[in-house]
Every structure is written in structure tokens, then in C-alpha cells.
Amino acid sequence: MFGLQNPTKFLKFAKLTGPWFALASALLIGSGLWFGLFSSPADYQQGETVRIMYVHVPSAWMGMFAYSVMAVASAIALVWKHPVADHIAKGSAPLGAGFTLICLVTGAMWGKPMWGTWWVWDARLTSMLILFFLYLGYMALAGAFDNAERGAKAAAILAVVGWVNVPIIKFSVDWWNTLHQPASVTKAGMPSVDPSMLLPLLLMGVGFTTFYATLLLWRVRSEILQTRIRNIRLAQIHGEG
Amino acid sequence: MIQYWELLKRELRLALRQGSDSMMVVGFFVLAVILFPFGIGPEPGVLARVAPGLVWVNALLAAMLSLDRLYQGDYEDGSLELLILTPAPLEVLVAAKVTAHWLTTGLPLMAAAPLLAIFLNLSAYDLGVLLLTLAVGTPTLSLIGSVGAALVLGARRGGVLISLLVLPLFIPVLIFAVGAVDAAQHAFPWTGQLAILGAILLGAVPLGLYASAAALRQAAE
Amino acid sequence: MSQFAAETLTCVRGGRAVFARLSFALESGQALFLLGPNGSGKSSLLRLLAGLLRPCAGKLIWDGQPVQEDPEAHGARLHYVGHHDAVKPVLTVSETLHFWARLHGGDSENRVLQAMERFAITRLADVPGRLLSAGQKRRVNLARLIAAPAPLWLLDEPSVALDKASVKALEDAMAQHRAEGGMVIVSTHADIDLPDAAILRLDDFAAPSQEAA
Numbered sequence: 163m164f165g166l167q168n169p170t171k172f173l174k175f176a177k178l179t180g181p182w183f184a185l186a187s188a189l190l191i192g193s194g195l196w197f198g199l200f201s202s203p204a205d206y207q208q209g210e211t212v213r214i215m216y217v218h219v220p221s222a223w224m225g226m227f228a229y230s231v232m233a234v235a236s237a238i239a240l241v242w243k244h245p246v247a248d249h250i251a252k253g254s255a256p257l258g259a260g261f262t263l264i265c266l267v268t269g270a271m272w273g274k275p276m277w278g279t280w281w282v283w284d285a286r287l288t289s290m291l292i293l294f295f296l297y298l299g300y301m302a303l304a305g306a307f308d309n310a311e312r313g314a315k316a317a318a319i320l321a322v323v324g325w326v327n328v329p330i331i332k333f334s335v336d337w338w339n340t341l342h343q344p345a346s347v348t349k350a351g352m353p354s355v356d357p358s359m360l361l362p363l364l365l366m367g368v369g370f371t372t373f374y375a376t377l378l379l380w381r382v383r384s385e386i387l388q389t390r391i392r393n394i395r396l397a398q399i400h401g402e403g
Numbered sequence: 404m405i406q407y408w409e410l411l412k413r414e415l416r417l418a419l420r421q422g423s424d425s426m427m428v429v430g431f432f433v434l435a436v437i438l439f440p441f442g443i444g445p446e447p448g449v450l451a452r453v454a455p456g457l458v459w460v461n462a463l464l465a466a467m468l469s470l471d472r473l474y475q476g477d478y479e480d481g482s483l484e485l486l487i488l489t490p491a492p493l494e495v496l497v498a499a500k501v502t503a504h505w506l507t508t509g510l511p512l513m514a515a516a517p518l519l520a521i522f523l524n525l526s527a528y529d530l531g532v533l534l535l536t537l538a539v540g541t542p543t544l545s546l547i548g549s550v551g552a553a554l555v556l557g558a559r560r561g562g563v564l565i566s567l568l569v570l571p572l573f574i575p576v577l578i579f580a581v582g583a584v585d586a587a588q589h590a591f592p593w594t595g596q597l598a599i600l601g602a603i604l605l606g607a608v609p610l611g612l613y614a615s616a617a618a619l620r621q622a623a624e
Numbered sequence: 625m626s627q628f629a630a631e632t633l634t635c636v637r638g639g640r641a642v643f644a645r646l647s648f649a650l651e652s653g654q655a656l657f658l659l660g661p662n663g664s665g666k667s668s669l670l671r672l673l674a675g676l677l678r679p680c681a682g683k684l685i686w687d688g689q690p691v692q693e694d695p696e697a698h699g700a701r702l703h704y705v706g707h708h709d710a711v712k713p714v715l716t717v718s719e720t721l722h723f724w725a726r727l728h729g730g731d732s733e734n735r736v737l738q739a740m741e742r743f744a745i746t747r748l749a750d751v752p753g754r755l756l757s758a759g760q761k762r763r764v765n766l767a768r769l770i771a772a773p774a775p776l777w778l779l780d781e782p783s784v785a786l787d788k789a790s791v792k793a794l795e796d797a798m799a800q801h802r803a804e805g806g807m808v809i810v811s812t813h814a815d816i817d818l819p820d821a822a823i824l825r826l827d828d829f830a831a832p833s834q835e836a837a
Contacts, residue, residue, distance in 0.1 A: 405726065405729075406726075406727055409723060409726045409727055410727065413715070413723050416714075416715070416719075417712060417714060417715070420714035420715075421714055476712075479708075480708050480709070480710055480711065480712070481706055481707070481708025481709060481710040482710040482712070484674075484676055484704065484706055484708075484710075485704070485710050485724065485727075486727075487676060487699075488674055488675065488676070488699045488702065488704055489699055489727045489728065490696050490697070490699045490700030490728065490729055491696065491727075492696065623676050624671075624676065624677055624678075
């Protein structure tokens with residue numbers, strides 16, 4: 163795609179576009195926060211706590227989106243062996259795990275005033291918790307090998323297997339949840355979204371995406387450079403030998 | 404496929420002669436379940452209520468115990484390379500390995516379940532449903548577990564790592580298996596849950612075989 | 625009459641090009657010696673020829689057909705002897721040989737007996753692997769070569785742990801294999817006598833230090 167599987171071209175691309183993504187995310191998240199915190203109404207049921215949604219929901223989106231990026235990049239790396247795809251998958255994982263963690267923490271902060279408890283086994287939150295563990299497994303596996311190539315390949319296979327499983331996990335958790343849901347919690351899912359809430363939500367969503375892109379470009383760049391340094395070192399070792 | 408039967412025979416022979424693995428798995432399974440009455444009290448109603456979940460969670464953990472040896476021995480002594488070079492699809496050989504794993508862990512777990520049913524005050528009918536879920540569910544555990552076992556070959560701390568990789572993927576099996584027995588306990592229909600377990604197994608066969616074979620190939624590189 | 629050829633193989637391991645643009649061709653009855661210092665890629669080349677490793681560039685050709693199109697057929701026509709002997713502690717020598725022979729698609733009692741005789745392990749037939757010495761294990765591994773026929777032998781330092789008599793047995797086996805139209809590719813540090821073998825020096829194909837990412 164646009165020759166970006168070539169590390170050198172990717173570095174140029176990242177250098178060129180990185181600042182723009184950073185600027186866009188600052189503007190989008192800034193305005194999203196302003197609309198979300200000051201210029202939108204409080205929910206008639208939940209009051210001011212509804213504003214947690216502007217962070218909680220986009221981070222849930224990004225948690226899932228980053229996993230898909232990771233899985234697709236892994237599949238590309240497995241089939242076509244593009245080194246940049248490996249770096250993208252590896253770089254995406256901690257970002258996605260971070261977003262998922264933010265989603266879980268904000269979910270707990272939201273749950274305390276809403277349900278009176280930090281954690282309920284709500285279907286969405288439970289799925290996000292499992293997703294978080296899928297990320298942890300991926301990162302643990304990628305880092306468990308002395309040979310970085312091996313780790314990347316093993317983790318890529320795991321990402322694809324995990325991705326196939328995510329819908330099944332989601333389906334089973336939803337089914338399980340309807341089975342066990344106590345009556346008091348049923349209504350307290352997402353509040354019906356007022357149009358004035360939609361604007362900040364969308365701004366934050368797009369802002370989180372560009373923020374993710376900024377960080378991903380930056381991480382992939384440093385991965386490429388690290389690989390180069392390693393190769394130069396190797397060449398030196400073998401040159402002397 | 405002659406290779407399938409030959410490898411299966413060899414695996415069973417190895418398990419038989421090296422002994423104790425299956426016994427240890429069953430021992431762990433029974434012992435871990437027996438711990439719970441000490442933890443939550445021996446009230447028969449409570450035990451029967453949590454029995455399906457207890458048995459299944461411990462079956463998951465027990466099935467995982469023996470996973471890290473599934474390919475490790477062959478990886479270390481060079482057998483894995485020769486297996487890959489065998490003139491048969493690697494998926495077929497993985498299928499033999501998975502079958503052997505199920506015969507030496509899944510099946511013994513099922514054999515131990517009636518004993519646990521007595522300890523946990525489970526009725527004969529519920530035990531029947533529990534056995535059905537174990538019969539359909541534990542092969543999935545062996546298939547998914549095989550992927551995990553193949554992925555961690557050559558990794559540091561492989562044994563602990565497998566649980567982190569594999570346990571989240573076991574959750575759907577756990578949910579529907581326990582759901583079926585729960586439903587049976589409350590005299591609700593449970594065949595739907597069992598059918599979903601069967602569907603998961605059917606999906607896990609190609610996924611488990613292909614992914615394990617891919618993982619083994621990259622491990623041998 | 626078969627032909628096995630490698631065309632402009634390049635092998636990259638751990639971000640380093642081990643060798644580049646390596647080519648050779650081998651015909652029935654011929655043998656090839658792989659020579660080179662540590663790290664020059666002898667083992668990598670043998671694993672690559674077996675199909676365990678994928679070449680970064682170049683290809684393998686058997687009788688005009690690219691090997692990658694049918695890896696199983698390639699597996700059927702080769703024996704690979706690596707650094708490990710694939711001997712299980714609880715299986716006897718004869719069980720081990722029968723197992724690998726059947727897995728390779730051919731098992732006749734006759735050939736297994738012949739193989740054990742060739743490498744002087746007949747009296748060990750019922751001894752479990754855990755009681756074998758390193759040299760005996762290596763001989764069991766080598767006996768696989770005879771137990772199931774395959775035209776291409778890929779041997780990675782086969783003489784390690786072998787005594788003089790066993791090396792001689794291996795040399796005889798290779799000579800007979802070649803007389804029957806087989807091919808042998810061997811890497812070695814020690815002296816193995818292989819008459820009229822072609823020699824491939826891997827340092828000739830060492831890649832100049834270059835970026836391989």
C-alpha cells in the first residue's frame with residue numbers, strides 16, 4: 163500500500179504526517195473536552211457523571227479498533243512478511259491495552275455513582291475486561307523470546323486466533339449476561355443520547371483515533387530505528403569475527 | 404491416514420510408559436474441587452448450586468496442567484523437525500497429538516466427574532448433562548490448548564505463559580457448558596447450549612489444527 | 625535419474641544475511657560437502673534444503689519442479705539428520721525405528737533389521753532410549769536413513785559422537801546409497817571419507833554486511 167511496507171518510505175511518511183496527526187488530535191480532543199465538559203447538558207437521570215462517557219465510550223471504541231488493527235497487521239505480516247506490518251501489530255498492542263484499561267477504569271468510576279459499586283458484571287465491561295487479558299497475553303508472548311523475530315511471528319498467530327475468537331467471546335458474554343442480569347441493572351446501560359451529547363462524543367472519538375495514529379506512527383518509527391541499530395551491531399560483531 | 408494412527412499410537416505408548424501424567428491431572432482435578440467445601444462451607448444446597456461452575460473451572464485448570472508438555476518434549480529432542488518433514492500434512496499430525504491429549508486428560512476428567520457429583524450433591528440427571536458438556540467441551544480445550552502449547556515453544560516461562568494465552572479463549576466453553584448444566588438443574592431445556600458447545604467445537608477443529616501447525620512450523624525455523 | 629538444484633538462495637537469520645546467491649546442482653549418485661567456519665550457515669543451509677526454513681530469496685528445484693509447490697512430496701524424498709537425535713527415553717530402539725519408518729511411509733521389518741545391522745545396534749533393539757549413550761543414540765538416528773528409503777540425505781555433522789567403526793559404517797551406507805542412485809549432502813568438521821564429492825565452501829557466499837530489515 164503506497165509502498166509503505168518499505169521501512170525507509172514508512173519513516174519518511176511518519177516524519178511528514180506525524181506532526182499533523184498530533185495537531186489534529188490536540189484540536190479535536192481539546193474541543194471535544196470543551197463541548198463535553200461545559201457546553202453540553204447533564205443527563206436528567208445521571209447528572210454530571212454522564213460526562214465520563216466522553217472518555218469511556220471512545221476508549222472502548224479504540225480498545226476494539228486497535229485490536230483489529232493488530233490482527234489485520236499480523237495477518238499481513240504472516241502472509242506477505244512485511245516487516246512494517248510486524249512493527250504496526252507490535253506497536254498497536256500496548257496502545258490498545260492502554261485504551262482498554264482507560265475504558266475499564268472510567269467504567270468503574272462511572273459505575274460507582276450509577277450502580278453504587280465499582281464493578282458490575284455488565285456485558286460490555288466484561289467483554290472489555292477479557293479483551294484486556296487478550297492484550298496482556300499478546301504482549302507477554304511477543305516479549306517472551308530471546309529472538310525478536312520468533313516473538314513477532316508467534317504473537318502474530320495469537321493475534322489472528324484471538325481475533326477470530328473475539329466475536330464468539332462477545333456473543334457468549336452477552337448470552338451469559340442476559341441469563342444472570344439482576345432486574346435492577348437492566349435499564350442502566352447507555353443513556354439515550356441527546357444530539358448535544360453526540361457532537362462531543364464524535365469529536366472525542368475522532369480525536370482518540372488521530373491520537374492513536376500519532377502514537378502508533380511514533381512507536382513504529384522507533385521500532386524500525388531499533389531494528390536498524392541492532393542490525394548494525396550484528397554486522398559489527400560478525401565483521402570482527 | 405497411516406501417520407495419524409502411528410503418531411497416536413506412539414503418543415499413547417509414551418503416556419502409558421511415562422505414566423502418572425493422567426493420574427496427576429485427575430488427582431489435581433478432584434483435590435481442587437474438594438477444596439471448595441472447605442472454602443465455602445459444606446451446605447448441600449449451596450454445593451449443588453455452584454457444582455457445575457466448580458467442576459468446569461477446575462476442569463479448565465486441570466486440562467491446562469498437562470498442556471506445556473504437549474510439544475515441549477518433541478521440540479527439545481528434535482522429533483518436532485522430523486514430524487514437520489513427515490510426508491503428511493502437519494495438521495494431521497497435530498490432530499493425532501490433540502487426540503492423544505484429549506484421551507489422556509479430557510477422558511480421565513470425565514471419568515472422575517461422577518465421583519465429584521457425589522461430593523457436590525449433584526443429581527444423577529444433572530450429572531448426565533455435566534458429562535455431556537464435558538464430552539463436547541473438553542475436546543475444544545485440547546484444540547485451543549494445542550495452539551497455546553505450540554506458540555510458547557522456546558519462550559521463557561512457557562508454562563505460566565500458556566495459561567495467560569489460553570484461559571481467556573476458554574471462556575465461551577465455560578459459559579455455555581455451565582449454562583447447560585445450570586439449565587438442567589432448574590429443569591429448563593439445555594440442548595441449545597449443548598448445540599452451541601458443539602458448534603464451538605466444530606469451529607475449533609480447523610482453527611486449532613491450522614493455527615497449531617503454523618505455530619509449530621515457525622517454532623522449528 | 626533425479627536432479628536437485630538450488631538457485632541463488634539467500635538466507636537471513638536474526639536480521640543478518642547468513643549467505644547470499646548460493647547455487648548448486650546435484651544429480652543421482654552425487655554427493656556434496658558443505659565446508660565453512662562456525663556461523664557461515666552450514667546448518668541453516670541444510671535446514672533450508674530440508675524445507676524447515678524458508679529462503680529469503682531464491683528457490684529449490686527437484687527434477688525441474690519448484691520444491692515449494694509440494695512440500696509434502698519433498699518431505700517424502702528426503703532424510704534430515706540434525707543436531708538432535710529424536711530418541712525418546714521410554715521407547716526402545718526398534719520401536720523408535722519402526723515409528724519413524726512408518727511415519728515416512730515405508731516400513732518393512734526387513735529394512736529395519738538391515739538398518740540396525742548396518743549401524744551395529746541390533747543387540748540394542750529392545751533397549752529403551754534412556755539407557756543409550758550419545759553415540760548409540762546418534763547411530764539410532766542414522767539408522768532411520770536405511771529403515772525407510774529416500775533419495776536425498778541431508779546430514780548435519782553426522783559424525784559427532786561417533787567412534788571410528790561407526791563413521792566407517794556411515795561411509796559405507798553413504799557409498800551404497802549413492803551406488804543405488806541416491807544423493808548426499810553433508811556438513812562436517814571431522815573427516816568423513818566421501819569419494820568424488822563436490823565441495824561447497826559457504827564463506828564464498830558470505831553476504832557483505834548490509835541492512836536486511
